[in-house]
Amino acid sequence: xxxxxxxxxxxxxxxxxxxxxxxxxxxxxxxxxxxxxxxxxxxxxxxxxxxxxxxxxxxxxxxxxxxxxxxxxxxxxxxxxxxxxxxxxxxxxxxxxxxxxxxxxxxxxxxxxxxxxxxxxxxxxxxxxxxxxxxxxxxxxxxxxxxxxxxxxxxxxxxxxxxxxxxxxxxxxxxxxxxxxxxxxxxxxxxxxxxxxxxxxxxxxxxxxxxxxxxxxxxxxxxxxxxxxxxxxxxxxxxxxxxxxxxxxxxxxxxxxxxxxxxxxxxxxxxxxxxxxxxxxxxxxxxxxxxxxxxxxxxxxxxxxxxxxxxxxxxxxxxxxxxxxxxxxxxxxxxxxxxxxxxxxxxxxxxxxxxxxxxxxxxxxxxxxxxxxxxxxxxxxxxxxxxxxxxxxxxxxxxxxxxxxxxxxxxxxxxxxxxxxxxxxxxxxxxxxxxxxxx
Numbered sequence: 001x002x003x004x005x006x007x008x009x010x011x012x013x014x015x016x017x018x019x020x021x022x023x024x025x026x027x028x029x030x031x032x033x034x035x036x037x038x039x040x041x042x043x044x045x046x047x048x049x050x051x052x053x054x055x056x057x058x059x060x061x062x063x064x065x066x067x068x069x070x071x072x073x074x075x076x077x078x079x080x081x082x083x084x085x086x087x088x089x090x091x092x093x094x095x096x097x098x099x100x101x102x103x104x105x106x107x108x109x110x111x112x113x114x115x116x117x118x119x120x121x122x123x124x125x126x127x128x129x130x131x132x133x134x135x136x137x138x139x140x141x142x143x144x145x146x147x148x149x150x151x152x153x154x155x156x157x158x159x160x161x162x163x164x165x166x167x168x169x170x171x172x173x174x175x176x177x178x179x180x181x182x183x184x185x186x187x188x189x190x191x192x193x194x195x196x197x198x199x200x201x202x203x204x205x206x207x208x209x210x211x212x213x214x215x216x217x218x219x220x221x222x223x224x225x226x227x228x229x230x231x232x233x234x235x236x237x238x239x240x241x242x243x244x245x246x247x248x249x250x251x252x253x254x255x256x257x258x259x260x261x262x263x264x265x266x267x268x269x270x271x272x273x274x275x276x277x278x279x280x281x282x283x284x285x286x287x288x289x290x291x292x293x294x295x296x297x298x299x300x301x302x303x304x305x306x307x308x309x310x311x312x313x314x315x316x317x318x319x320x321x322x323x324x325x326x327x328x329x330x331x332x333x334x335x336x337x338x339x340x341x342x343x344x345x346x347x348x349x350x351x352x353x354x355x356x357x358x359x360x361x362x363x364x365x366x367x368x369x370x371x372x373x374x375x376x377x378x379x380x381x382x383x384x385x386x387x388x389x390x391x392x393x394x395x396x397x398x399x400x401x402x403x404x405x406x407x408x409x410x411x412x413x414x415x416x417x418x419x420x421x422x423x424x425x426x427x428x429x430x431x432x433x434x435x436x437x438x439x
Contacts, residue, residue, distance in 0.1 A: 009071040014081040015044035050185035072328035076306040097280035104275040105300040108151040118274035122297040125211035140209040152186040215289035232335040248348040251311035310406035314345035342408030348419040350403040355390040356430035378406040
C-alpha cells in the first residue's frame with residue numbers, strides 16, 4: 001500500500017548490495033517503498049582509509065541531486081556508515097539517535113565508562129592506553145592474559161589476545177601501522193560533540209585493554225522508537241575453537257536460558273535509556289559463563305545487523321530492515337514472529353587459516369548447484385581471484401574470511417549438517433604467496 005498522498009516512500013540505504021536489495025524487496029510491505037543506494041559498498045565498507053567529512057559531503061551531494069522527497073535513511077554497516085546516517089537524518093528531519101548517544105556506544109572506551117555508571121555488574125575490567133606511547137604497557141594495569149583493540153575498529157581487526165610483553169609489543173607494531181586508517185576519520189566525528197573530560201585525551205587512535213571473558217555468546221537485537229524500547233530477536237553467536245572470532249550465528253537463540261536472555265534485554269534497556277539513545281536500532285553482544293552465572297557485556301552496536309537479516313527472513317518471515325525503516329519514518333515498529341519457512345537459520349563463515357592468493361572462487365554454476373541441493377541458501381563471497389588474503393580489509397587478525405553462507409533448517413543440528421554440505425559444494429582454490437624479492 002502507498003501513502004495517503006499516493007506515492008511510494010523513498011528509502012535510502014547506505015552501501016546497499018544486491019543481496020540487501022533482494023532482502024529489502026522481500027519485506028512484507030516492500031511495495032510501499034522505492035529503495036535507493038546511498039554511496040556504494042566499495043566506498044563505505046571495502047575501502048579502509050576514510051575521510052569522514054568527504055564521505056558526508058559525497059552523500060549530501062547525492063541527496064541534494066534527488067528531486068523527490070527523502071523519507072528515510074537507514075544503515076546496516078559499521079563505521080563510517082553508522083555515523084553518516086544519523087547526521088544526514090538530522091539534516092533532513094528524519095528520526096535518528098543523537099550523535100552523542102551513538103558515540104557513547106561506538107567509542108569503546110567511552111562506552112565502557114557509560115556502562116560502568118549504568119550497568120556495572122556486566123562490565124569486565126578495562127583500561128585505555130595510547131598505543132604510540134613509550135609506556136603503553138604501564139597504562140594497562142591488567143593481569144595477563146588480556147585483550148587489546150582500538151576504541152574504533154572493524155570487527156576483530158587489530159584485536160589481539162595478549163599473554164606477555166613480547167606479544168604486546170608485536171601487537172603494537174601492527175596497531176601503530178594501521179589504527180589511523182579508521183581512527184583519524186573517527187576523530188572527525190568526535191570533533192562534532194562536546195566530549196566529557198574523562199575521554200578528551202582518548203581520541204580515535206586510542207586503544208582499549210580488557211579482561212578476557214569466556215562463556216556462551218548471544219546478542220539481543222531491537223529498536224528504541226519514540227522512547228519505546230523493544231527487542232525483536234536474540235541470536236546465538238558461536239566462536240571458533242580459539243575463541244578469537246565468530247564462527248557462525250544461529251537464530252533463534254537456544255544455548256542460553258530464558259532467564260539469562262531476559263537479563264540481557266533488561267541490561268540493554270537500562271544502558272540505552274542511560275545514554276539517551278532513541279529513534280534507532282541496536283544489537284548488544286553478551287557473554288554468559290554457565291558455571292558462574294556471570295554475564296558480561298561485550299559491545300553495543302548502533303544498528304540492525306546485516307548478518308541477522310537473512311536469519312529473520314527465514315524464521316520470522318521478513319527482514320529486520322523493516323523495523324529500521326519504521327523507526328526512520330516515525331511509525332511504530334513491528335516484526336512478525338515465526339512466520340518464515342524455517343524453524344532455525346544460521347550464518348556460517350567459510351575461513352582460510354593461512355595467507356594465500358585466491359586462484360578460484362565458486363562460480364555461477366557452483367552457486368546454482370548449491371541452491372538446487374539446499375534450497376533458499378544464500379552465499380555472499382568476500383574474495384575474488386587474484387586477492388591476497390592478508391591484503392583484504394576488515395579481516396580478523398588470526399584468519400581470513402572467504403564467504404558467508406546463510407541457511408535455513410528444521411533445527412540447529414540440521415543447520416550444521418547443511419553447512420558441511422555447502423562447504424563441499426563451494427570450491428575455493430589458492431596459490432602460495434609469492435616470495436618477495438630481496439631489497
